[in-house]
Amino acid sequence: MLVLTSSLTHIKKALVAISCCLLSTAYGEIRITDSDGEKTFSEHPTRIATLNWELTENAIELGVTPIAVADIKGYKEWVARPVLPDASDSIGDRAEPNLTKLAQLKPDVILIGAAVKSLQSRLEKIAPVVFFDTYQKDHNNAQAADETFLALAKLLGKEEIATQKLDQRTAVFAKLKAQLDAKYPEGLPKVASMRFASTTSVYVYGKNSMPEYALAALGIDNALSIDNSQWGVTQKKIRDLREVNDNVLLYFQPFYEEEKLNSSPLWQAMPFVQQGKVAPVAATWTYGGAMSLQYLAEAITTALLGIANNP
Known part of the structure; x- marks a missing residue:
């Protein structure tokens, strides 16, 4: 009886060990x-x-x-x-x-x-x-970028860092908005954002674009109404930028034909150019990940503060 009891004890211990191992693996x-x-x-x-x-x-x-x-x-x-x-x-x-x-x-x-x-x-x-x-016409690209970021964080075992980064981003948005509100006491301007394809053609950012989501985080409305799309961008002729009128236009770097652009009579005739309401934005990826929204907001804020300081 003692032998049987001892054997059962060993079997139970072995089963427990196997179970623990299986649980650990799962x-x-x-x-x-x-x-x-x-x-x-x-x-x-x-x-x-x-x-x-x-x-x-x-x-x-x-x-x-x-x-x-x-x-x-x-x-x-x-x-x-x-x-x-x-x-x-x-x-x-x-x-x-x-x-x-x-x-x-x-x-x-x-x-x-x-x-x-x-x-x-x-x-x-x-x-x-x-x-x-990440980028699709039928969903919110900014939200999808966050979901991608969190999924990758889980894969890499960096979930705590991801949460900290997103919390940090929210705080930065609030800080940047406060800076802009102080510089624009009569209200934040409407802003159009774009990239130059050439001196005659541009890519304008609208609904579902990361620049528009960054502008929204700063409490700023888009100066142009551009339909929702996969990347949130629409190609237009440079003459179409007249629709910006006397609102602000920001264009993302790099752009290597500024000298040629500035000598264009069409460009110089734009209301936002004549009123000094145009500025370059430091190179920031407009089709990026979750934290690119913060970098976009920071770069946009720097450009807008520059315009406010040079009326």
Whole structure:
């Protein structure tokens, strides 16, 4: 009887150990939802490859240095913030990454956007792929950017950092709005925002664009009514900017033809130009991640304060 009791005790202990092990394994699973659906990882990946600037931004914001980034030169020119660490390797164009070099870098996970969705099956032979299609016409892009940020934070084990960052962003919005209210005591101006395609064509930001969401966070209305779209941007002729009238126009850098633009009679005839209500905005990615909204608001505020200081 003693032997049987002892054996049962050992069996019970073994079963408990197995159960604990199984529970531990299940508990250790990391489940996230990307644009393909639910995906499961056994541990937090550390070697991250990013083939999309939005996702590159997000990884850096979460304190993770991507081992591989698509189009580093372009990122530094057009995105600028957050600053890309020197340790990241370039793997070619965002639409045509160098898959051979990517494989050599041995990533734990590859983060992609819609531009390389067609390459997903090939990328999955290198490492697990997480796909985020953040920008869509039928949803709020700013909200979707936050959801992407939080999902990536869960994958990387950086949820606390993500929450802190989003709280920080809210506080920054309030601080910037207070600065603008002080400089514009009679009320904040309406603002149109855009990028130059050339000296005769522009991309204007409207509904569902990150610049418009940043303006809204500052309590500012868009000076132009542009229909909702996937990216929130519409191409127009430069003459169409007359609709801005005597409101404010801000244009995002980089733009390398300002000298030619300033010599254009059409441009000089615009009411906002004649009234000094136009200014460049420091390079900030207008199709970026959650924290790009803060950088947009900061850059827009700097431009508007400059206009207020030079009536």
